[in-house]
Amino acid sequence: MRRRHKHLIFVICTLFSIGYISFRILSGNDQTEWTDEVENSPKKITEASEYYEDVNFIKEHRPRFETPGNDRQKRISSLLEKYSIDWRSPIQENIWHVAEKWVSARKLYPESSPLISSVLRYLSSAPIVKADFGYGGTQLKITLLLEGGQLAVFKPRWYPRDFLVTGEPYAGRDRHNAEVAAFHLNRLLNFSRVPIVVGRTIDLRNEIKSVATPRLINTFFTREGNLCFYGKCLYCKGPDDGVCAQGDKLEGVVILWLPKKLTLEKWKHPWRRSYKEGRRMRWETDDSYCRTFVKNTSPYDKPPRLLDIMDTCILDFLVGNADRHRYETFKNINNSMLIILDNGKSFGNPFEDELSILAPFTQCCLLRRSTYERLQMLTDGVLSEVLKTVMELEPLAPVLTQPHLLALDRRLKVVMDKAHWCMKQYGEMNILVDE
Numbered sequence: 001m002r003r004r005h006k007h008l009i010f011v012i013c014t015l016f017s018i019g020y021i022s023f024r025i026l027s028g029n030d031q032t033e034w035t036d037e038v039e040n041s042p043k044k045i046t047e048a049s050e051y052y053e054d055v056n057f058i059k060e061h062r063p064r065f066e067t068p069g070n071d072r073q074k075r076i077s078s079l080l081e082k083y084s085i086d087w088r089s090p091i092q093e094n095i096w097h098v099a100e101k102w103v104s105a106r107k108l109y110p111e112s113s114p115l116i117s118s119v120l121r122y123l124s125s126a127p128i129v130k131a132d133f134g135y136g137g138t139q140l141k142i143t144l145l146l147e148g149g150q151l152a153v154f155k156p157r158w159y160p161r162d163f164l165v166t167g168e169p170y171a172g173r174d175r176h177n178a179e180v181a182a183f184h185l186n187r188l189l190n191f192s193r194v195p196i197v198v199g200r201t202i203d204l205r206n207e208i209k210s211v212a213t214p215r216l217i218n219t220f221f222t223r224e225g226n227l228c229f230y231g232k233c234l235y236c237k238g239p240d241d242g243v244c245a246q247g248d249k250l251e252g253v254v255i256l257w258l259p260k261k262l263t264l265e266k267w268k269h270p271w272r273r274s275y276k277e278g279r280r281m282r283w284e285t286d287d288s289y290c291r292t293f294v295k296n297t298s299p300y301d302k303p304p305r306l307l308d309i310m311d312t313c314i315l316d317f318l319v320g321n322a323d324r325h326r327y328e329t330f331k332n333i334n335n336s337m338l339i340i341l342d343n344g345k346s347f348g349n350p351f352e353d354e355l356s357i358l359a360p361f362t363q364c365c366l367l368r369r370s371t372y373e374r375l376q377m378l379t380d381g382v383l384s385e386v387l388k389t390v391m392e393l394e395p396l397a398p399v400l401t402q403p404h405l406l407a408l409d410r411r412l413k414v415v416m417d418k419a420h421w422c423m424k425q426y427g428e429m430n431i432l433v434d435e
């Protein structure tokens, strides 16, 4: 009897030990579910199929910055190889023709070409043959005719780089450096939809006034020994609205004009703001606006326009541009891109993220797969690092202050979180579009 009793105790202890050891092994696996170990040995968890799906989902979609020992450095190198600018490339005087030929329905220039450096170099140095008023709009600018017959726009500097624009999300005057940063960011996103732009400090007296039309000369004046002008635009009424050089030197940006033979068509942006206090637009109060209205309305009911709106709002959210009230496409050209013109209202406040700019994306939950993959490549601070390096020798360098660079990385995380939320909610195949 006693022997049988002992035997029973032995069996119970053995079973208990086996149970305990199994439990430890399994819970050990549990703890590795977020680490690379699971990525390398997915077989370990194949039995729990539901759970496996979830882990796989997170593995594929979690932001890269949560992955230790990832390929960050490789991503930086490959992006720099494609997008670096040779700011010392020799001047090529016949480059305008090249830039003109680049323009097609879906791209303004190739993703990567040493000739982009050549265009930027010449745009920042070509002699100015003629200068006139801008061409309407609300902001002060000058139209330039450059040597070789190329048209361009000059937008002047109003603010120092660290100026903080507060108030309404679209407040303040244009930020000239924002045009430059938005252009390079658009390249990193592989959009090629922002016109080519470069920083340039001009001699207002010798390069502009000397070749200006009489009507532009009439708006020149001096203030405290500095040469100024106020030009003509909706907000350019007189000297109070003028911009002044430091002495004769005026910093600004030169934007390459699109080929004259291509006509632009203007569209009202479906997610535009009212710009009136107390007046709310439908998208601000109706979260089904995309599904019930925009998606059923031409030209958003078929590709590529709505996807272009998604791309644009992501770029705008990253740079903080809340002023995309209208947009332009090439008239009579099939599948024309949404041309991302006028980014002057970006980079006003690096300490706030204006979520309403993302409304098209959060309300439609739609995104090109190519854009999603590119955004993912730019996580882990890759975005700010590559952008900073690409613009390091820009004539306006430093183009962005550190807080603005950090804001880009922070906002990118917000975009990725929204994308993952959409995927979880509706399924990846309903969110990401192969186009």
Ligand SMILES: Nc1ncnc2c1ncn2[C@@H]1O[C@H](COP(=O)(O)OP(=O)(O)OP(=O)(O)O)[C@@H](O)[C@H]1O
Residues within 6 Å of the ligand: 135, 136, 137, 138, 139, 140, 153, 195, 233, 255, 256, 257, 258, 264, 328, 341, 342, 344
């Ligand atoms: N690079 C360009 N090539 C061709 N057309 C251009 C270019 N830049 C601007 N335009 C034309 O001029 C218009 C006004 O330009 P832009 O939006 O930069 O000025 P703005 O004064 O900031 O306008 P708004 O006050 O409406 O914001 C554009 O809508 C476009 O039609």
Ligand SMILES: [Mn+2]
Residues within 6 Å of the ligand: 139, 342, 344, 345
């Ligand atoms: Mn503008």
